[in-house]
Amino acid sequence: MTxxxxxxxxxxxWHALTLEPEAFSEMKKMMTDQFGIKPMMEQEGFTTFAMQxxxxxxxxxxxAVPAYGYNNGVAFGYRVSDIxxxxxxxxxxxxxxxxxxTRLEEIKYAYRHFxxxxxxxxxxxxxx
Numbered sequence: 001m002t003x004x005x006x007x008x009x010x011x012x013x014w015h016a017l018t019l020e021p022e023a024f025s026e027m028k029k030m031m032t033d034q035f036g037i038k039p040m041m042e043q044e045g046f047t048t049f050a051m052q053x054x055x056x057x058x059x060x061x062x063x064a065v066p067a068y069g070y071n072n073g074v075a076f077g078y079r080v081s082d083i084x085x086x087x088x089x090x091x092x093x094x095x096x097x098x099x100x101x102t103r104l105e106e107i108k109y110a111y112r113h114f115x116x117x118x119x120x121x122x123x124x125x126x127x128x
Contacts, residue, residue, distance in 0.1 A: 014077030014111065014123045016058045016070050024061050031057070040107075053095055054079070054127060066099050068094040068121055069111065075113075077123025083110050086124050 019027055024045070031037050031049050041048040056121045060070065080086040083101055086122030091097050096115040111125040 004077060004091060006069065007080045007082040007089070010079040010081060011054075012076050013054050013079040013127075014029075014056045014058070014125050015073040016077075016123075018060045018062055018065050018070050018073040021061055024059055027059055030034075031059075064099075066113070068115070073118045073120050077111065077125050079111075079125050079127065081126070083112065083124050083126040085115070087112060090124075 005030045017027065028039075028047050031047075032039065033112050034097045035115030037051060040050040040056075043064070047059045049057045049059075051057070080085075087097055087101065094117065096111040098115060098121065101112045108128045109125065110128075111123055113121055113123050115121055
């Protein structure tokens, strides 16, 4: 019998690519010039693009990637209805939570990363 979870998975909405500096610049240029998507956030070696359907693409220079890494260059994350409940459920069955939940109140967005049993890093995110 399947147990009812205290949260719902709404989709895969966060994607991260780690690119060498030249490829990073080219991808950023394609997103802005050819696709017409303005960066939501930019820092040295890091750019975030938010798309109309709620999907987020983050581009990283290798020097800007978090210490726990992004699986040799690619990571993705699940949009959930309740990030606290999802975090707790994953931790209870042995997944490693990485860092705290980060909340960006101005855009009603929260995220955190976790390491799955396959050893790869994934994300959880919530948009309210």
